[in-house]
Every structure is written in C-alpha cells, then in structure tokens.
C-alpha cells in the first residue's frame with residue numbers, strides 16, 4: 300500500500316481532497332482528517348458492498364478512532380434513490396441520533412452517494428458527509444462535486460441539493476469486486492471527460508481498451524485520477540452550474556430520459572449516458588458543429604468498451620415531456636451539450652425538429668416523422 304494521491308477540489312468556502320490509491324481503506328483515517336467534535340457516524344451502504352468486504356475496514360477505522368458507528372443498508376438499485384428510502388435514512392439519523400457535528404459516511408456506488416449525501420444535506424439542516432465511492436462511476440464522477448438527490452417517477456434527480464463532501468476517499472482496489480456490467484457503465488462517464496476536456500484520456504482508452512476492460516489496477520488508478528482532476532477543476536470553477544459545469548452533462552439530456560422512461564431499472568446510468576452521448580454528438584454533426592469523424596470515433600470507442608450506442612425504442616411524446624421537465628430545460632428550450640471539436644464542449648438549444656431528426660436517424664423513436672422535402676423538390 301502506498302499513500303493515496305491527492306486531487307484538490309478548491310471550492311470557495313468548502314475545499315476538500317479527492318484521495319485516490321489502491322488498498323488503503325484500512326488506513327482511511329490516517330489520510331482523512333475528521334473535523335473536531337465528531338462523536339457518531341451513520342455509515343450508509345448496500346448489501347453487495349458489505350458482502351464484498353469493503354464496509355469492514357471503514358467501520359473499523361471509525362471504531363479505532365473511538366467514534367460511535369451506526370449502520371444503515373439501503374436497498375440495491377436506482378429505485379433506492381427515492382423519497383421513501385430517504386425518509387428511512389432520516390429516521391436512522393434520528394435513531395442514532397446524529398447531531399450537528401456528526402457525520403454521514405457513504406460507502407458504495409453513486410446511488411448510495413447521492414442518497415446518503417442528500418440525507419446529510421438535509422438532516423439537522425445539513426451535516427458533514429464523507430464519500431467512500433466503491434464503483435468506477437462513483438469514483439470518477441458521482442462522489443465528487445456535491446450533487447446529491449433522489450429521483451421521481453417523473454424524472455431523474457429532480458429533488459436534491461448541492462452539498463460538498465468533507466473528502467472523497469477512492470480505493471481503486473474496491474473496483475475488483477464490482478460486477479462486469481457495473482464496471483463497464485462507469486466508462487460512459489470516463490469517455491465523457493475524454494471528450495469534453497482530456498484528449499490524452501480518450502487516447503489512453505483507445506490504445507488500451509482491452510487492458511482497461513481487464514481491470515488493470517494501475518491503469519484504473521490513472522483513469523480515476525485523470526477523471527477526478529477534470530471534475531475537480533470544473534466544479535471548482537462553477538459549483539452551482541451557472542456556466543462550465545453544464546459541460547459535465549454531455550449525454551445526459553437524452554440519457555436521463557432513457558433512464559426514467561425505462562423505469563430506472565433496465566438501463567444503467569453510465570449506459571444511458573453513452574446512448575445520450577451518441578445522440579448529442581450526432582446532433583452536433585447535424586447542426587454543423589461537430590466533425591463527423593469525431594462522432595464516429597466516440598461511438599467506436601463506446602462500442603469497444605462494451606457500452607450501448609443505441610437506446611431502446613421510446614415514445615416521442617414521452618421523451619419530450621420528460622426532457623422538458625429536466626433541469627436542462629427552461630423557457631428558452633431544451634439544452635444539449637455538443638462538441639465543436641475534441642475538448643471544445645458547447646451548450647446549445649436546438650430546434651425540436653433537429654433533435655427529432657437525429658432520433659429518427661438512430662432508430663430509437665416510434666412514429667418517425669418525415670424529413671421536410673426541399674422547397675424545390
């Protein structure tokens with residue numbers, strides 16, 4: 300075990316580190332400084348994480364520090380990001396009871412992190428949260444940046460809060476026990492970072508796709524570090540998504556619609572992001588902004604990594620209702636992130652007909668609309 304490497308997230312008023320290493324959870328509290336006065340923690344996790352052996356070291360670290368540990372396992376799957384389970388977590392906070400100086404500790408994937416983070420953001424009007432992400436997606440993305448929340452049947456992440464963690468502790472060794480489909484979906488977000496900000500990361504994924512998929516630990520550590528570096532820079536520049544943070548939403552406008560219209564069960568978040576990325580890139584090509592070769596390149600990489608590049612066939616009206624409810628829509632229209640070139644993201648508000656044409660071209664919508672015939676035809 301070597302000491303974890305550190306990426307700083309210099310958010311004004313709430314700076315914190317993302318610590319990335321391999322096999323260091325046993326020494327968690329040697330590297331994460333606890334704030335003064337922490338007497339109790341509520342460790343929130345899920346059964347598969349416990350069964351894989353990742354909870355024990357975290358609990359042991361707090362016990363060794365003479366902090367009283369309470370535990371709550373939430374159900375598995377995206378369905379846990381719900382008002383019902385959030386209420387259960389509040390009640391677990393009350394049972395402990397957690398005071399203003401106590402902490403929530405989220406040990407798991409993005410579902411646990413988003414949900415436990417929101418419980419911490421709201422309990423006693425906000426207490427600290429330590430994020431210990433154990434999936435690739437959570438280490439590269441979900442645990443960093445302070446977006447917390449739950450879903451509604453009407454849409455993804457519709458209720459939530461910005462609540463920055465005290466620290467993000469990424470032990471890449473935990474990724475070895477993740478199911479293959481879950482590992483692969485994380486690359487949906489990693490490809491996103493490559494496309495919006497880090498051409499070297501994109502090239503690394505292309506050059507070493509097989510090693511990446513085989514779970515080469517050194518490579519994974521490098522990928523987590525590079526991804527965390529991009530995310531840290533973006534969220535520190537724009538914590539509340541007034542500007543550049545919106546670029547982290549590449550692939551999410553259509554992706555979120557795919558997730559909610561398939562009941563959050565069928566298509567995983569990273570898979571939906573891959574599907575939505577193809578839509579966004581093809582839209583960029585159609586709008587004359589994205590080079591077609593770049594869209595082809597991204598699609599080939601997603602496919603090589605085992606990610607879907609086409610979503611299930613959806614109902615057009617439902618897609619538009621869902622997209623219009625997302626945070627990426629306002630009176631001005633629906634926003635998509637496109638690429639003007641590699642590492643040159645831009646936010647656009649396209650005409651609905653342009654998006655419809657792309658969805659028809661990709662064959663992912665029922666009831667195709669005819670392209671308008673040229674005026675002189």
Ligand SMILES: NC(=O)c1ccc[n+]([C@@H]2O[C@H](COP(=O)([O-])OP(=O)(O)OC[C@H]3O[C@@H](n4cnc5c(N)ncnc54)[C@H](O)[C@@H]3O)[C@@H](O)[C@H]2O)c1
Nearest residue numbers: 345347351408409410433434436440441446473476477568
């Ligand atoms: N807040 C953000 O900025 C942000 C960013 C990206 C995604 N997200 C959210 O993250 C969620 C998806 O997260 P996810 O992809 O991590 O899925 P997930 O949290 O559902 O985890 C997937 C599965 O892996 C299991 N698991 C976790 N770690 C394990 C380990 N080390 N070994 C064995 N099993 C393990 C979990 O118990 C679960 O069954 C979505 O809700 C998405 O919206 C949030």
Ligand SMILES: O=C(O)C(=O)C[C@@H](O)[C@H](O)[C@H](O)COP(=O)(O)O
Nearest residue numbers: 440444446455456544547548551626
């Ligand atoms: O951190 C961000 O900002 C992101 O957009 C990261 C996304 O990968 C993530 O899925 C996020 O939860 C989406 O945010 P939302 O505000 O569109 O729900």
Ligand SMILES: [Zn+2]
Nearest residue numbers: 488551568572
């Ligand atoms: Zn995402």
